[in-house]
Amino acid sequence: MAPGGGGMTEAAPNQWLRPWARGFRDAAMLPAWIVGLSLMGVGTLARDVGYPVEAAVLSTFLVWAGPSQVLFFASIAAGAAWSAIALAIGFASLRFLPMTVSLLPLLRRPGQSVAQQMLIAHFVAVTAWVEALRRLPNIPPEQRVGYFLGFANALIVVSAFCTYAGFHLAGIVPTPVAAGLLCLTPIFFLSSMVAGVRGLGDAVAIGFGLALAPVAGWAIGGGFDLIASGVIGGSIAFLIQRWRKARKAGA
């Protein structure tokens, strides 16, 4: 039982404002700046293809998925077909389905509206998800939604600021630093993917993805090359992982 719990009016600030503020502060301490750093490159990429800064910042608020945003601007730069861009982004974002499905039960409240669940779901992205799964179980259930929203809001606000900064910095810094801003995204993605490797399957998927993309780009092109290399690399990784599991189960 929550201390002093009961009446809605009495409990409301405790359930929303304080957990929200605590979540916001926890994220603004460090995680938000790490995400922000990865989205700084998105601003630089957007500028590179001639899109306005508003579109770059809006992409952080509305898309809220670094890989999708990078795919969007980088594919435009590469001249991919629009259908190929949407398909690649759809595939890269499929991971949000299992991620969101596994997070929602932690944040479920009696009588929760669909609108509130959709709001929560919108904030699901790698960092918010990883941190929420780690932190939420230690927070009283009635404070979790407030805490999660505060945490996610800090991530998205800091990241929007960084996207804006990345766009404008690209125009004023010396060329080597501008190159460094553009390289933030690949370095950050690869580093966090390698840090998140949980088994042979993950490692194989990364290896094949890196190796196949240039080959597919040469053989297929047109933007569908990324999807092809992803499906082939991911499927090989999946088969290897299944095969290993079956062997372990059989031994």
Added chain:
Amino acid sequence: MTQPIAFLDGPWWPYLALVLFAVLPTEIWRWLAVAFARKLDENSPWLEWVRLVATSLLAGVVAKLVLAAPGALAGVPLAVRLAALAVAVTIVLAWRRVMLAVLVGEVVLIGGAIWLS
């Protein structure tokens, strides 16, 4: 460079393109998750395959961004770009520190760009 779709082109095109080809294909999975959250088994092999394909796809994006580099990055020798990635991955494998890996990788890239230009 991908050109705007002719009959939809105009000052709002960048925002329209963003919503149609980036926001929708991303957000739809979050909405579907809300709709099916109680029915889906998060441990199904199907979702495992999806996760691995997405991982491979993202690795492909990294390879493309570094090999066919955009803008100012194209002016940095390929060896320097690859060295920056290699150093970052080594640091992650050795110490599991993503932030440190990104910072050192950036130092290698910017340092190499200055030194070799």
